[in-house]
Amino acid sequence: MTGKTIHELEVGQEASFSKTLTESDVYLFAGVTGDLNPAHIDEVYASNTFFKTRIVHGMLLGGMISAVLGSKLPGPGTIYVKQDLRFKAPVRIGDTVTAKAIVKSLDLEKNRVVLETVCVNQDGLLVLVGEALVSPRVSKG
Amino acid sequence: MTGKTIHELEVGQEASFSKTLTESDVYLFAGVTGDLNPAHIDEVYASNTFFKTRIVHGMLLGGMISAVLGSKLPGPGTIYVKQDLRFKAPVRIGDTVTAKAIVKSLDLEKNRVVLETVCVNQDGLLVLVGEALVSPRVSKG
Amino acid sequence: MTGKTIHELEVGQEASFSKTLTESDVYLFAGVTGDLNPAHIDEVYASNTFFKTRIVHGMLLGGMISAVLGSKLPGPGTIYVKQDLRFKAPVRIGDTVTAKAIVKSLDLEKNRVVLETVCVNQDGLLVLVGEALVSPRVSKG
Amino acid sequence: MTGKTIHELEVGQEASFSKTLTESDVYLFAGVTGDLNPAHIDEVYASNTFFKTRIVHGMLLGGMISAVLGSKLPGPGTIYVKQDLRFKAPVRIGDTVTAKAIVKSLDLEKNRVVLETVCVNQDGLLVLVGEALVSPRVSKG
Numbered sequence: 241m242t243g244k245t246i247h248e249l250e251v252g253q254e255a256s257f258s259k260t261l262t263e264s265d266v267y268l269f270a271g272v273t274g275d276l277n278p279a280h281i282d283e284v285y286a287s288n289t290f291f292k293t294r295i296v297h298g299m300l301l302g303g304m305i306s307a308v309l310g311s312k313l314p315g316p317g318t319i320y321v322k323q324d325l326r327f328k329a330p331v332r333i334g335d336t337v338t339a340k341a342i343v344k345s346l347d348l349e350k351n352r353v354v355l356e357t358v359c360v361n362q363d364g365l366l367v368l369v370g371e372a373l374v375s376p377r378v379s380k381g
Numbered sequence: 382m383t384g385k386t387i388h389e390l391e392v393g394q395e396a397s398f399s400k401t402l403t404e405s406d407v408y409l410f411a412g413v414t415g416d417l418n419p420a421h422i423d424e425v426y427a428s429n430t431f432f433k434t435r436i437v438h439g440m441l442l443g444g445m446i447s448a449v450l451g452s453k454l455p456g457p458g459t460i461y462v463k464q465d466l467r468f469k470a471p472v473r474i475g476d477t478v479t480a481k482a483i484v485k486s487l488d489l490e491k492n493r494v495v496l497e498t499v500c501v502n503q504d505g506l507l508v509l510v511g512e513a514l515v516s517p518r519v520s521k522g
Numbered sequence: 523m524t525g526k527t528i529h530e531l532e533v534g535q536e537a538s539f540s541k542t543l544t545e546s547d548v549y550l551f552a553g554v555t556g557d558l559n560p561a562h563i564d565e566v567y568a569s570n571t572f573f574k575t576r577i578v579h580g581m582l583l584g585g586m587i588s589a590v591l592g593s594k595l596p597g598p599g600t601i602y603v604k605q606d607l608r609f610k611a612p613v614r615i616g617d618t619v620t621a622k623a624i625v626k627s628l629d630l631e632k633n634r635v636v637l638e639t640v641c642v643n644q645d646g647l648l649v650l651v652g653e654a655l656v657s658p659r660v661s662k663g
Numbered sequence: 664m665t666g667k668t669i670h671e672l673e674v675g676q677e678a679s680f681s682k683t684l685t686e687s688d689v690y691l692f693a694g695v696t697g698d699l700n701p702a703h704i705d706e707v708y709a710s711n712t713f714f715k716t717r718i719v720h721g722m723l724l725g726g727m728i729s730a731v732l733g734s735k736l737p738g739p740g741t742i743y744v745k746q747d748l749r750f751k752a753p754v755r756i757g758d759t760v761t762a763k764a765i766v767k768s769l770d771l772e773k774n775r776v777v778l779e780t781v782c783v784n785q786d787g788l789l790v791l792v793g794e795a796l797v798s799p800r801v802s803k804g
């Protein structure tokens with residue numbers, strides 16, 4: 241199980257990972273990160289917010305992007321350099337999110353790859369956009 | 382438990398959250414996000430990488446920053462607009478990480494706040510730098 | 523808390539364990555085993571499958587059988603040698619499953635016990651059948 | 664993300680998944696399945712057993728095999744029909760296990776595939792052997 245080197249990548253290549261996000265995901269994420277914001281874990285509080293209900297941590301979607309980069313494209317061996325995230329719309333418990341990464345440009349000299357990273361929900365609504373900068377695995381030979 | 386409005390914030394204000402990151406944190410984060418990259422969950426694989434051992438998911442540190450913004454500064458009611466993350470050094474299982482946010486600038490008209498966001502390990506080494514853009518809670522009156 | 527020796531067992535003896543299987547069980551099982559099959563964690567994908575919704579990992583039912591063997595019949599001290607599992611029907615999130623083990627035959631000389639192992643849902647529908655081969659705890663004296 | 668149909672498989676094809684199994688994995692698996700056998704979760708009890716320490720649930724390795732079948736080979740869309748498991752050696756907390764599936768035979772008429780399924784530890788020791796029978800995804804056209 242090894243990732244792609246920069247020579248195995250080309251602009252436009254893409255990979256994705258989908259998951260229905262549950263209350264259990266949100267609560268475990270809260271516990272692991274310490275993000276106990278009541279918007280995520282207090283339904284009484286959340287019902288009085290603009291979003292009317294508890295929402296999924298934006299950074300959990302960041303984690304799903306990391307899942308695509310680190311296990312699929314480019315995959316194992318990749319070094320994560322930089323990630324920009326812009327949160328576009330709330331994700332509610334029970335939504336199904338697809339995180340996708342698309343190769344945007346390759347810098348062969350510096351072994352750097354830029355990928356467009358997006359998350360969409362089950363209705364195709366864009367919930368997160370961003371850009372990743374990574375160093376793919378360097379070939380052994 | 383309510384967060385600060387933009388009128389209660391000033392440049393230079395800061396807040397932080399610290400946690401020793403355990404194997405259990407890394408494994409739960411892997412399960413929730415789907416990030417099963419062997420660099421995080423396979424010690425045999427990881428011992429042959431540049432880092433020599435399993436490392437903590439960078440995005441888990443992103444979650445700790447989100448924890449500071451959403452529960453402390455500005456706190457509950459904040460809408461997360463944008464986050465840039467630059468991963469500077471690996472975090473190993475057992476490391477104690479402090480995530481910190483410092484108010485950098487305020488846009489009263491648009492109700493937008495920029496915060497510098499950093500994570501350091503127990504030796505003071507910078508492991509993550511970045512910048513957040515948020516909309517603090519709007520005052521009820 | 524010690525298990526039965528082969529001399530304390532007889533053909534026809536049985537024990538069982540019941541549990542309502544939740545979304546949280548399925549998600550934790552996915553995280554621990556790495557089984558991120560969309561049939562288990564992606565409701566949009568699953569709604570287009572033959573089963574129409576996310577189903578419980580079959581091997582989670584295997585774990586419930588292991589629970590009966592290792593904690594009840596024969597119980598602690600048992601060595602698990604072999605298990606056959608035949609998946610007969612899907613288990614949906616929210617179903618209540620009873621795992622049952624029934625002693626089928628005893629080999630006193632080799633200290634081996636064969637048990638019939640089944641799982642049924644709340645409607646009595648057989649969802650899993652199989653057979654276990656175990657070595658019960660050997661008496662100290 | 665779709666799995667292979669039987670026409671995309673050939674004898675000898677293989678796929679694997681590796682993970683270092685932690686205390687956290689064992690405890691979550693115990694909680695989900697109800698398998699609270701002290702051999703897995705009581706170090707005082709376990710230190711007096713033949714294995715001298717807590718061991719990983721055999722059925723958790725079964726789950727790793729299910730992960731390979733359901734997400735890699737044949738992958739999503741596969742129906743799990745039957746699995747035989749023979750536990751050959753104990754896995755201890757901290758061991759790194761590789762679950763592997765190898766296509767053994769194809770029955771095109773019945774859309775059934777037999778795969779050899781094995782788990783080995785970090786020293787190459789065989790800890791589980793078995794055989795799976797699955798129905799791969801049927802091609803849409």
